[in-house]
Amino acid sequence: MDVTATTADLASAAADAARLLPTRAPVPAGLVLRADRHGVEVAGSGREHAIRLTRPATVHADGAVLVPAAPLAGTLRGLDDPRVRLVVEGSRLAVRTATARFALPLLDLAAHPGVPPLPPRVGSVPARALTAALTPVAGAASKDDALPVFTGVRVHGTTSRLELMATDRYRMAFASLPWARTAELDVLAPAAVLAEASKHPDRDAEVSVHADADRVALSWSGGSVSTALLAAPFPDDRARKLLEAVIDSTVLVEADVLAGAVRRAVPYAGPHGSVTIQVDDGEVRVRGSDPRAGESEESVKATIDGNRVTKTFQARYLADALRAFSGRRVELRIQDGLRSTVLTSPAGEDGVELTYLVVPLRTQV
Amino acid sequence: MDVTATTADLASAAADAARLLPTRAPVPAGLVLRADRHGVEVAGSGREHAIRLTRPATVHADGAVLVPAAPLAGTLRGLDDPRVRLVVEGSRLAVRTATARFALPLLDLAAHPGVPPLPPRVGSVPARALTAALTPVAGAASKDDALPVFTGVRVHGTTSRLELMATDRYRMAFASLPWARTAELDVLAPAAVLAEASKHPDRDAEVSVHADADRVALSWSGGSVSTALLAAPFPDDRARKLLEAVIDSTVLVEADVLAGAVRRAVPYAGPHGSVTIQVDDGEVRVRGSDPRAGESEESVKATIDGNRVTKTFQARYLADALRAFSGRRVELRIQDGLRSTVLTSPAGEDGVELTYLVVPLRTQV
Structure with a gap:
């Protein structure tokens, strides 16, 4: 050579x-x-x-x-x-x-054992949209290998949409994007490697998805990454049920502005790392309270529809969720009691629809 | 308030x-x-x-x-x-x-115990020159608190020069710079905090040095940092003796070019992290050898005066020493046997004279 x-x-x-x-x-x-x-x-x-x-x-x-x-x-x-x-x-x-x-x-x-051949091709998606969908979804997966099912991204191809879903039990992300399907696709893939692989091709490239009973792969002009599937049953029905929200209050807000207020509340997030979101007239208030650091309160302009409610969240989970909608207006659909808060946003030009669920914390009375 | x-x-x-x-x-x-x-x-x-x-x-x-x-x-x-x-x-x-x-x-x-008052002023130096001298000298001090003397910078004011010296026993740095002396100064100060403090004032500011039997301080228009002295006797005489080099070979080379070659040899630096410098005609060769990674050899143009010699160094110590001369030509004065190699460079516009010693490794025969 x-x-x-x-x-x-x-x-x-x-x-x-x-x-x-x-x-x-x-x-x-x-x-x-x-x-x-x-x-x-x-x-x-x-x-x-x-x-x-x-x-x-x-x-x-x-x-x-x-x-x-x-x-x-x-x-x-x-x-x-x-x-x-x-x-x-x-x-x-x-x-x-x-x-x-x-x-x-x-x-x-x-x-050398050799590099395994790619499984059969089952469809294709634009690289840019795939990354836009996979990055936030993979970020909602767990990093803890002890429970493999929660380290995976559920990848499911319907006739016209590619659906991606992941949860670590405290939050869940669900994205769908347009795709060109050529065969069945229904697998649980390791989240981290799939998200990393989607960043390799040029942003304007078309990415082929490959899968069989053992492996899933992405390929593009000039490269491919494949990985073994996770052999765990994803709790599909329970996850999909979570997406059926019964809304108590809806908040429409600039994701980055709310994320900034959450970030600034972190020094006051206390031993549990929690921040409280209080829905008020024309604004939400982000509050923190810590026995040593003191208290914080910041107002963020928002369009409110529904009841005045108050929810407490893990600050970092809420921050992760808001980062997924960076640069856009996000809708927070707040449900009653300890049911998840649902974050959504209209699909962008890339056709990616993203829904992010964050489970609120039980509040001290 | x-x-x-x-x-x-x-x-x-x-x-x-x-x-x-x-x-x-x-x-x-x-x-x-x-x-x-x-x-x-x-x-x-x-x-x-x-x-x-x-x-x-x-x-x-x-x-x-x-x-x-x-x-x-x-x-x-x-x-x-x-x-x-x-x-x-x-x-x-x-x-x-x-x-x-x-x-x-x-x-x-x-x-609150209060912020202690500054010790008496003993002289002053320009901020830019002080940082240029302190940063490499403090970098040669040890980070290991177990032996406090090696975590210190020896600060000594002669009539016209401020002298700074530090060693962790494997390398030593000595810098001197012009200063305006108003009183005696002869202390051993914690290296890390002194180097950090010197970066606070504006680059064009004049920095006053303060000291008494317990504390040393830097002050400038708008701020001051003081710290307790290290109560350990610095091995002055031994350190100064190291500076009296008996030269076997002198190498004049661009510091950044040699540093690049040393950096590229690191994957081949072996279990001891060592690189070998071989002095040849009009060049030095930087060599590495590792049982798993393989071998490396890179030539760097240099002006040589003296014998063809070969020395082995800890790669990171040699890299630290060369970084202190970044952007300049450096002279390596190589001594016989296991005596230190002395790195120097002519004083810059700021009047800072820097000498850096690195102890070579015993080479396997």
């Missing part, structure tokens, strides 16, 4: 691929580099995830090698030279610039 | 003061706010450090209060409003904007 390529191209591919591989394996994680007439492909696979990224390159000699991921990514990231040459020299892959040579040992490519 | 001031002014003062106070005290750290015809003063003191910062303000009513530091700093930092009002309302200090009120409890000002 002998190729010359743009350093930034290769560096981003190696970094993205290395990040997806397990870091604490007994042997160093390896990346497969393959040069052919299409350019150079950087590929890697761990127990769950797999990634392929193709970058343009001037190929002097075809070939494939397996090299340790971390030093390859670290070296490419640190180079100031705009172009770099990767060439096999004996038992080493040399990363060469005019003044430097970095020699990575060639690992045993024959012993 | 009742004042109106620029939010950014007050926010930076409260943040700087809060950062200097102990965070894990049994009671919340307090800041004293004092309004008079000079404006508003934000002051605080812990067991070791004390700070006073004056900011311009429109004073509607004089007065002084003690409030918890963290929520005051957090609230001011989060405000979007350009102006803010601080006014005593009953048992609270209200931080007010057009739409919000944050009410901090008034703590018992009478029980």
Whole structure:
């Protein structure tokens, strides 16, 4: 193998691929580099995830090698030279610039398990809309691996819409976006890796969705990421029932303005990290109270429809929910008692419809 | 007390003061706010450090209060409003904007130990030069409180130069700069707080140095920071002896170019984090070798005078030393055996002369 390529191209591919591989394996994680007439492909696979990224390159000699991921990514990231040459020299892959040579040992490519092929294609979506929908939904999933079902995004394709749903039991996010369906799709995928994968393609690219009984994948011109499905039954019916709100009061407000007031109440959020939202005439009041820090109250202009109610929330859950509607007006549909507050907003130009539920806290009387 | 001031002014003062106070005290750290015809003063003191910062303000009513530091700093930092009002309302200090009120409890000002007065003034230096000298010297001090002497900066005023010295036993930095002396100065001061304090005044300000047998302080128009001295004898004679180098080889090189090569060798620095510098004709070669990552070699153009020698260093110590000479040509004076390598550079416009010593590693044969 002998190729010359743009350093930034290769560096981003190696970094993205290395990040997806397990870091604490007994042997160093390896990346497969393959040069052919299409350019150079950087590929890697761990127990769950797999990634392929193709970058343009001037190929002097075809070939494939397996090299340790971390030093390859670290070296490419640190180079100031705009172009770099990767060439096999004996038992080493040399990363060469005019003044430097970095020699990575060639690992045993024959012993590598290989990068699994993509499952069948089931439909496609624009990259920009997919990210806009996946980012907030994946953010509502749990980071705690102890309960795998809550670390997943439920991905369901209806005839015309792709539906995404996730919950950690304290909040839930549901998004739907237009898609072109070619086959059935109904899976529970790891939230974090799917959200990360959706950011790899160009914003204007079309992303294909692939799935079978074991894996789900996203692919685009120049790359793909696939991952093993979570083998847990998502509480579909209960989740969908939560979306049927019985509204006590509706608040229409600028999401960023309310988010700013919530952020400023955080020093006063007390031992439970809670803030109170009080619905009043033409405004909502954001209040905090802490035995040591003192009290806070901030008014935010809003259009109110319904009863004057007061709800208490975990400040960070409410902040996460509002961030999902950043730059837009958001509607808060407040329900009675301890039923969730539902945040929604009209679909944007990308056709993404987002609904975010936050469970209020039991208030001290 | 009742004042109106620029939010950014007050926010930076409260943040700087809060950062200097102990965070894990049994009671919340307090800041004293004092309004008079000079404006508003934000002051605080812990067991070791004390700070006073004056900011311009429109004073509607004089007065002084003690409030918890963290929520005051957090609230001011989060405000979007350009102006803010601080006014005593009953048992609270209200931080007010057009739409919000944050009410901090008034703590018992009478029980506050007070902010100690400044020790006598012993001389003065320009802020810019002081920071340029203190930042690299303080960076060579240890962060490990177990051996207090190595966390200090030795500050010594001769008739015309202010001398700063610190070592953690593996490297040593020595800087001197012109100063206007008015009295004796010979102290060991905590490195981190002194370096931080030197960044508070405007770059063009003149900074006064104050000291007595217990404390050292920096003051400038609008503020001061003082701190308790370290009660440990600095190994002066040994340190100064290290500066008397017997040169084996001299390398003149662009500090940033050599630093880049050292940084790129880090993935290959092996279990000891070491890089090797080999002096050759018209260049130095930076080499790394690691059983898993492979080998690296990079050439850096240099002017060489003396023998061809090879030295191995801790990569991060060498990187720290080179960073201190960023933007300049640095001279490496390499000594025989395990004697330190001495880095120097001609004094800049600010008159700061800097010498940095790095102890080489014993190399495997």
